[in-house]
Amino acid sequence: MMCAAGAPGVRVVGLGAGGHAAVVIEALRAAGVYEVVGLTDPRRELWGSTLLGVEVLGGDDELRRQYDQSVSHAFIGLGGVSDTGPRRRLFELAQAQGFELVTVVHPTAVLSPSARLGSGATVLATAVVNANSVLGENVIVNTAAIVEHDCSIADHVHVATGARLASGVRVGAGAHIGAGATVLQELSIGAGAVVGAGAVVTHDVDPATVVVGVPARPLRRVSE
Secondary structure (H helix, E strand, O other): OOOOOOOOOEEEEEEOOOHHHHHHHHHHHHHOOEEEEEEEOOOHHHOOOEEOOEEEEEOOOHHHHHHHOOOOEEEEOOOOOOOOHHHHHHHHHHHHOOOEEOOEEOOOOEEOOOOEEOOOOEEOOOOEEOOOOEEOOOOEEOOOOEEOOOOEEOOOOEEOOOOEEOOOOEEOOOOEEOOOOEEOOOOEEOOOOEEOOOOEEOOOEOOOEEEEOOOOEEEEEOOO
């Protein structure tokens, strides 16, 4: 659905009021589909302030009030450096409240017609998602990141700014691919794994394992 000039879009509330929320707000405005009516954030010092002209309404309990006021769509405005857990919890909270999580694609992103995106997936400016790739729920493909053809990205994964996934890469749920990292073709990144910024992954990565360097080598378990 596209809005006529000057017409309001689908009303949407954002969970989180930091830098990533600002990026998503601008992507939504550029797409011309949604009207962001407010933000929620647990940090009381932000309540009543604005982010790009959007008011921070209160904490998570504000969601029910917004839903009761016929705001039925939401986006997750929390990014995360390596721990995707907090973003996942916000996603599940919004779903439990009955919200439909919007799928955000910046107009400058390149999205193949054969790519499939799950609920709440976010593809930001100049990113590329190529043919037959699948993004799960709540996935971020951040600014200028590349997901090549036939990749499979599970739920709650963050492919950070400038990261590159070659063809046929499989990424498990909740993993984080750091800024500028490269994962070579047909490799698997296990659930909950973290690929450090700038790393070059040449072998499969076990679940819940942090890898760094060129070529990437295990550094520690995530739980450590």
